[in-house]
Amino acid sequence: MNQAVKPDTQAIVVDDIFPHAPEVIWKALTSGELIGRWLMAPTGFAPVVGTHFTFQTTPAGAWDGTIHCEVLEVVSNERLSYAWRGGHEGNVGYGAPLETVVTFSLSRTDTGTRLRLVHSGFVLPNNDTAYRKMSEGWKKVVANLDRVAAEQASPQKLH
Template sequence: MTDDLATAETRSIVVEEVFPHSPQVIWRALTDGNLIARFLMLPTNFAPMVGTRFTFQTKPAGAWDGTIHCEVLEVVDCQRFSFSWKGGDDRNVGYGSRLDTVVTWSLSPTAGGTRLRLVHSGFELPRNETAYANMSGGWTKVVPGIAPLLHEIGEPDKIKE
């Protein structure tokens, strides 16, 4: 065992928000590719079906072309949606280092609407320290930033895609 393996740890990013919307409205935002593009990135070849492979494209770095490779792992209608999130390259240090993680969205009804919980798990530190720091800040903006979209799709005749 190397010193790097002995000192490595795995971390997760967890962000929760309660929205005054039904699980069905939030579910639609999480599982419609055109809507995902409005709060995250445009997914290519996306379908909310287990086994579907899709990609996101972000800023390339070093040996990494910026492609995030994903596969839908779990779909429980209006309750839970998860997919793998893999990218980077072993030759990169910092931004663009190899990343092999899982994004899980969970919905649970509350008295005031629905609790949306995002868990992005599997960050291996210290290798993924940059991704963990950047995405921690990113997800804390993305999750509450879904609110304006939810207000629109809660009223289907006002959707602007």
Template sequence: MNDSALKLPTQEIVVDEVFPHAPETIWKTLTSEALMARWLMEPQGFAPVKGTRFTYQTKPAGEWDGTIHCEVLEVVPNERFVYAWKGGHESNKGYGSRLDTIVTFTLTEVPEGTRLRLVHSGFVTPTNDTAFQNMREGWRKVVPSLGNFTDVPH
């Protein structure tokens, strides 16, 4: 049996937004620990450096302690930022089920400013359906709000 036969069906969240800011400004908002804490969650141990492992803390469920384990996978300043997003526990059903996903932010300069494309991929169907639905709604609110945090001094 080859690898493709073992691959489970997955879903991805895609949010595309244009901001009236330079790519450098949006980049700083995405990769500054202080600003991330304002628009998403407070990261622990974060640095925008490939290989950096960091965590977020959210509401625990069942056997899962609520810790989201992340690792920076790719950093191309002002263009692309990618990290792994893992959490949950295999014994949980619905909220808090085992999750092994990838978050990708791609920035493109456009005449209006910067196009930001978020792709959060790897939600296994049906195991991660609850996480997919919750996070899809969350990202659809969070990404458009990023422009509100660009000029925050830190």
């Protein structure tokens, strides 16, 4: 394998344990409607390797705010990984080019499920703004994921 010199990269890691079975967390990770409740509404998402889908966020400069994704790995109730690309080469700071990978890993624990989110590939200093903002953002997103999973796990639904 070609071991070319890579620029300095950084990863965001969020590790948490939820009081829900892996199947409940998996459903929240792989249902487009549920993803829209804890992250952003995806367009074209399916938990199938090779599926291309998008998220839409706030545009900046020459970037239209579209995040282009491709499902890279699907292991039911264990692992979901997708490419996360966005930005524009004309932007500096927010909206700078971003070529990263988001991976959710699930493992059963005595009290529920350990979720480990790794968003890798931030090239520093170019992606410093995205890295800082998304480091805080993913913590909130994971808390939202827990809330959505709890709603799915609850036998009573609010009407």
